Amino acid sequence: MNANLPHLAAQVRIDALKMIFAAQSGHPGSSFSTVEILATLFFGGFLKFDPKNPHWDGRDYFIMSKGHGCPALYAVLGELGYFSKDEFFNLRQVDSLLQGHPETFIPGVEIASGPLGQGMSVSNGIALGLKIDGKPNKVFSLHGDGELQEGNIWEAAMTAAKYKIDNYVAIVDHNTLQIDGTCEEIKSLGDIAAKFRAFDWETIEIDGHDFAQIEGALTQAIAVVGKPVCIVAHTVKGKGVSFMENQVSWHGVAPNETEFEAAMKELTDQFDRTK
Amino acid sequence: MSIATRTAFGEELLALGKEQTNVVALDADLRGSTKTGAFAKAFPERAFNVGISEQDLVATAAGLAVAGKKAFACSFATFLTGRAYDQIRTSVAVSEKAVVLVGTHAGILTGEDGATHQSLEDIGLMRALPNMVVLHPADAEETKACVRYAAACEHPVYLRLGRANVPIVYEAGTKFEIGKVKKITDGNDITIFATGPLVASAIAAAKLMEDDKIGVKVVDVTCISPLDIDGVLREIVDAKLVVTAEDHSINNGLGSAIAEVMAEHGAPAKLHRIGMRRFGESGSTGDLYHKYGFDAEGVEASLRKFWDERK
Numbered sequence: 001m002n003a004n005l006p007h008l009a010a011q012v013r014i015d016a017l018k019m020i021f022a023a024q025s026g027h028p029g030s031s032f033s034t035v036e037i038l039a040t041l042f043f044g045g046f047l048k049f050d051p052k053n054p055h056w057d058g059r060d061y062f063i064m065s066k067g068h069g070c071p072a073l074y075a076v077l078g079e080l081g082y083f084s085k086d087e088f089f090n091l092r093q094v095d096s097l098l099q100g101h102p103e104t105f106i107p108g109v110e111i112a113s114g115p116l117g118q119g120m121s122v123s124n125g126i127a128l129g130l131k132i133d134g135k136p137n138k139v140f141s142l143h144g145d146g147e148l149q150e151g152n153i154w155e156a157a158m159t160a161a162k163y164k165i166d167n168y169v170a171i172v173d174h175n176t177l178q179i180d181g182t183c184e185e186i187k188s189l190g191d192i193a194a195k196f197r198a199f200d201w202e203t204i205e206i207d208g209h210d211f212a213q214i215e216g217a218l219t220q221a222i223a224v225v226g227k228p229v230c231i232v233a234h235t236v237k238g239k240g241v242s243f244m245e246n247q248v249s250w251h252g253v254a255p256n257e258t259e260f261e262a263a264m265k266e267l268t269d270q271f272d273r274t275k
Numbered sequence: 276m277s278i279a280t281r282t283a284f285g286e287e288l289l290a291l292g293k294e295q296t297n298v299v300a301l302d303a304d305l306r307g308s309t310k311t312g313a314f315a316k317a318f319p320e321r322a323f324n325v326g327i328s329e330q331d332l333v334a335t336a337a338g339l340a341v342a343g344k345k346a347f348a349c350s351f352a353t354f355l356t357g358r359a360y361d362q363i364r365t366s367v368a369v370s371e372k373a374v375v376l377v378g379t380h381a382g383i384l385t386g387e388d389g390a391t392h393q394s395l396e397d398i399g400l401m402r403a404l405p406n407m408v409v410l411h412p413a414d415a416e417e418t419k420a421c422v423r424y425a426a427a428c429e430h431p432v433y434l435r436l437g438r439a440n441v442p443i444v445y446e447a448g449t450k451f452e453i454g455k456v457k458k459i460t461d462g463n464d465i466t467i468f469a470t471g472p473l474v475a476s477a478i479a480a481a482k483l484m485e486d487d488k489i490g491v492k493v494v495d496v497t498c499i500s501p502l503d504i505d506g507v508l509r510e511i512v513d514a515k516l517v518v519t520a521e522d523h524s525i526n527n528g529l530g531s532a533i534a535e536v537m538a539e540h541g542a543p544a545k546l547h548r549i550g551m552r553r554f555g556e557s558g559s560t561g562d563l564y565h566k567y568g569f570d571a572e573g574v575e576a577s578l579r580k581f582w583d584e585r586k
Contacts, residue, residue: 061341104370110341112369115361118334122366125338125346132299132320132344152362155328159335163323 003043005211008079009035010271013240015075015088017267021260023092025100029250031072033175033208033235034142040214041140042076046222048137051081054107060137061110061126065119066144066173067101068252074098074106082107117150119143120170124160127168138222139168146178149187154199160228161200169221170201170230173208175237177248196230208233241266277440280471281379283415284436285310287422288347292318298426299339301325301348303332308438309349309379333359336374337366345375345426352378352394352435356401367431368404375425375432376401381411382522383555383563384437384472393555399527401433402500409500410453411435411521411529413474414444417497420451435471437522439560442475444495454498456506462490465578466514466544468507470496470529472569473520473549479571480578489582499529507536516585517544518578522569525550547581549574 012035020026041047041062050056064073071091078085083097083106090096097106101114111122123141130137147153160168172192176183183189193203202224206213214233221229237251238244241263255263292298292314299321300311306324315322325331329350336348348355355378356363367374378397385393401409408430412418418436425432444459451457456468460481469477474495481491494510496502511517517537519530530548537546549568556563564570568577 057343104372111337111372112365115365118330118337118362118366121331121334121362122338122341124331125335125340126342127338128323128335129299129339129342129344133342152328152330152334155325155331156334159325159328159331162326 004274005039005044007271007274008043009039010267010274011079012039012072012075014264014267014271015078015085016071017255017260017263019071019074019088019091019098020254022089024254025092026071026254027068027252028255029177029238029244029247030066030069030144030252032239032241032244033173033237034069034072035239036209036211036214037142037171037173037233038072038076040211040218042080044215046218047140051108054082058137061123061139063110063113063119063123063139063141064102065113065141066116066147067113070102073102077108116144116147117152120153120156121159123168123170124156124163124165127165128163130167137167140171142171142173145172145174145176145183145189145192146186148172148189148192157196157199157201164226165228166225168228169218170228172230172232173235174232175235177237177246177251179251181248193230193232200227202227202229203232204229205232205234208235209239240270277442278415279438279440280412280415280418280436281310281438283418284377284422284434285313287419289313289317291422291426292321295345295426297343297345299323299344299346301332301336301346303327303329303350303354305350308351309377311349329354329358330362333362333376334366337370337372340372340374345373347375347377349377349379351392352381352397353392356394356397356433360400364404368407371406373429373431375434377434377436379436380438381435382437382471383551383567383569384439384522384560386439386560386563387557389557390554395524395551395555396527397435398499398523398529399531402527402532406430407500408432408498409435410498411471412497413471413495414441416443416445416447416449417451420453421497424453437472441472444475444478454503456503456510457495457497458510459493459495460491462492463513464490465516465518465582466492466494466511467518467520467578468494468496468529468533469520470499472522473574476569476571476574477520480574483571483575484578491578496529499532502532502536504536507533508540508542511537511542511544514544516581517546518549518581519546520549520574523550525552545585547577549577
């Protein structure tokens with residue numbers, strides 16, 4: 001893994017912030033908690049893909065089940081050349097490529113998401129299809145922790161265990177916050193890893209901003225045979241911008257000009273420091 | 276002779292599975308009812324039973340479509356289109372995944388299970404989705420043609436099927452043009468657009484009225500969305516009265532679809548809708564079809580009443 005992941009992560013945060021600022025709409029807090037996970041998957045060699053041929057049948061699959069975090073995904077896909085970075089500045093605008101939530105006409109997006117809880121079932125379906133064909137490819141999905149309140153998640157968790165879907169790794173972005181408050185006060189998720197273990201999954205708990213831990217967990221997860229794996233990544237909502245970190249209020253609002261300048265200064269410092 | 280459309284579906288799915296290795300079937304603990312059992316027995320590696328979880332059923336089918344499979348996701352119509360509506364909308368329709376959604380036990384034809392299990396809103400739910408093809412075959416032979424059409428379709432398809440036996444309308448080997456309305460009998464007085472089991476009732480009603488010199492043109496509307504607008508307008512050119520007939524709510528189903536076309540094109544004839552105006556109830560299919568006027572005599576009585584009232 002030769003990529004400078006911390007540097008690329010800083011770039012992703014800068015691009016995500018710029019597009020949300022340009023749109024004056026979007027989810028910065030929910031995007032920033034995912035960045036190290038996305039950077040490791042896409043820049044760290046864990047996913048096989050071809051930006052010039054998004055439907056290449058030798059690809060691995062990534063499902064952004066927490067669709068509202070898509071500015072971070074778009075920043076990654078733009079960095080990889082799936083589409084021009086100029087598209088960033090049309091996010092959420094009429095006639096734009098980059099919709100408010102992921103859609104399948106966006107190169108690199110496999111399925112529409114946003115309405116929560118569906119990506120685990122979708123991932124199971126892809127993984128089962130790959131198994132029928134005897135293909136070695138893998139499926140990865142990223143979920144919010146609040147998303148786990150959806151019943152569809154637990155339906156899918158049982159299906160993955162029933163079919164011993166071991167070519168699929170689910171990752172939970174456990175930032176502990178959702179729109180209306182903390183997950184604890186809205187509807188407690190309890191011990192997420194214990195819940196998945198009770199559903200007969202393997203689980204791995206990590207710091208979701210520590211590249212070494214993310215790489216270690218993904219490597220370990222891919223090697224598991226006979227069971228689906230859930231990586232519970234402990235993260236910080238709004239990670240990377242001091243005044244956004246751990247703030248529910250930054251779930252889904254765009255920064256004003258003053259806030260944008262302040263955030264850009266912090267992110268640019270991170271970008272320069274990691275060169 | 277009569278056969279349930281779900282039975283014909285099960286037979287054709289098995290035949291399709293033999294020819295096309297990318298066909299997969301998914302169920303939610305109703306394999307015995309949706310008639311996918313033979314397919315699952317023949318191709319266990321291509322058949323998935325996700326248990327009693329319709330949301331999972333539909334989104335898993337969408338995932339299989341992402342992986343290049345032609346997925347048939349099967350359950351009772353009301354559970355499939357009601358319980359999993361957001362999965363159908365997001366993971367299938369918005370995502371442009373060519374999944375085939377197979378809803379059996381549509382309408383009061385379902386019988387004894389009662390209102391909770393008799394889907395009367397599913398056509399409306401499905402035809403509201405811009406790219407969803409909504410198919411409602413009249414009999415076994417047409418069901419088989421719909422299965423083939425759905426398998427080749429590049430859009431999501433909703434295939435609406437019934438539990439109980441329905442009369443054979445079409446001979447074996449009939450050529451279908453799914454997507455176009457199909458005129459079955461000629462008549463210049465009344466045009467009745469019927470779908471599903473009501474096609475057989477409409478044909479029988481038309482026969483019963485022959486002696487009274489009231490010409491009834493019966494038109495089978497298998498594809499309710501996208502609707503064959505030119506075909507609908509063509510079949511009402513000479514009609515003095517237009518009637519629709521469906522085992523579905525009169526709201527948002529075939530009757531509404533025909534009403535929209537007629538209003539938008541300034542069709543001069545008056546329209547009456549035969550369908551459900553309330554939730555269903557328990558009873559044998561025969562008793563229910565009699566009570567709600569869906570059998571041949573019931574449709575005949577409605578047509579005569581509409582005809583007498585036309586001035």
